[in-house]
Amino acid sequence: MSKQIMVRYGELTTKGKNRKAFTNKLAENIRFKTKAIDPDMKIAIRHDFILLNWTKGSYESVIEQLKQVPGIQRFEPTYPAEKTLEAMAEKALELFKQIEVKPGDTFRVVARRSDKKYPHSSMEVGRFVGGAIGEAYPEMSVDLKHGKHKLVVHIHHKVAYLSLETFAGLGGFPYGTGGRGMLMLSGGFDSPIAGYELMRRGMEIEAVHFSSPPYTSPQALEKTKKLAAKISEYGMPITFHNVPFTKIQAAIKEHVPDDLSMTVMRRMMVRITDQLASQRKALALVTGESLGQVASQTLESMYAINAVTSTPILRPLIATDKNDIIELAQQIGTHDLSNEPFEDCCTVFAPRSPRTKPSLQSAEEAEAVLNEAISIQTLVDEAVAGVEVCVVDANYLKATEDNFSDLL
Ligand code: ATP
Ligand code: MG
Secondary structure, three states, X not given: OOEEEEXXXXXXXXXXXXXXXXXXXXXXXXXXXXXXXXOOOEEEEOOOOXXXXXXXXXXXXXXXXXXXXXXXXXXXXXXXXOOOHHHHHHHHHHHHHOOOOOOOOEEEEEEEEOOOOOOOOHHHHHHHHHHHHHHHOOOOEEXXXXXXXXXXXXXXXXXXXXXXXXXXOOXXXXXXXXXXXXXXXXXXXXXXXXXXXXXXXXXXEEEEEEEOOOOOOHHHHHHHHHHHHHHHOOOOOEEEEEEEOHHHHHHHHHHOOHHHHHHHHHHHHHHHHHHHHHHOOOOEEEOOOOOOOOHHHOHHHHHHHHOOOOOOEEOOOOOOOHHHHHHHHHHHOOHHHHOOOOOOHHHHOOOOOOOOOOOHHHHHHHHHHHHHHOOXXXXXXXXXXXXXXXXEOHHHHHHHHHHHHHHO
């Protein structure tokens, strides 16, 4: 008897013509997330749900993976049982053991028959199975209309399938259906969450990280790769671009007034990321900026930074409070990685007192001086030419953990 889960997608149903592309993508993503559990999983796309059937691996392992797949509204494990009344009642009790039953709770049993020749009517099945539950849980009463715990018994031709619990999915859209964006990924709390938020809406993400060795350490780079690996669990393996930024930061330090160096540095980052975006056919840049959080995240500052490109810069966290970002980081599993202490290139070269309201004009004037000394275009081209690319996935995280425990 194969194990089974019914996957429901919500918002997708409104998508009309795109629907097929979306469901195919969702099926493909589910396949990717479960292939280590059972490479032979059957994934059948039906009118308004996707049915998974597999034999190797537990329900729990598949449930854990599905919780990380964008585009799933909710999903329902359905458990096989032999088609005798006794076997179905026994399976029902097993399922009730897995949930919390509180005194005063109500329940109901809904029986459906696909096998019309089945000797017992739906009513009889409901009465028998419901009777067994009532006996085992005298504190629960039956409420056929509104029962809190709804057990569905579906009688197929070969077996019966029972389901009791429904799990919430991530919502959003299947990864890869929302175009491609370049995520400017630091080692902080915000940018991984910004990436995650858009991945959940279906956007395919590539990561761009600026590092300034020897001022920033290999550990800082490693930490950021691990963050990319972590969020890749919500999509597909992530292409990671490591941009050499030391020369640019040194040039800025030498030629740009201290209070404008932050603004100019960000403008350089955006120029470089923009160039990578056109190489990679991405149509957006993504940052973890949140209005007012730090000096470089005032509206004036964002205006001055934005002016170097016409590519959309998406800032999914623009209106999110830090507390909520931290909470989300805990939920999706990036918190402890972001919390590691390694320095970022921005912190190393941070000006003592950055201007909170840099005007575009002042930034352009400062850059004109820099450009006289060293061509900005050359700096950008060199940085782009020096980019190191790798791909990180969930296994990357495991591998680094294993290495670490080897050292202990
Ligand atoms: P985060 O928590 O994401 O590090 P932050 O609160 O530290 O953000 P800033 O330092 O102002 O804020 O950075 C703003 C955004 O610029 C980041 O969210 C990120 O998208 C981008 N960024 C900053 N530093 C880097 C870096 N070294 N490499 C790539 N992107 C960066
Ligand atoms: Mg930061």
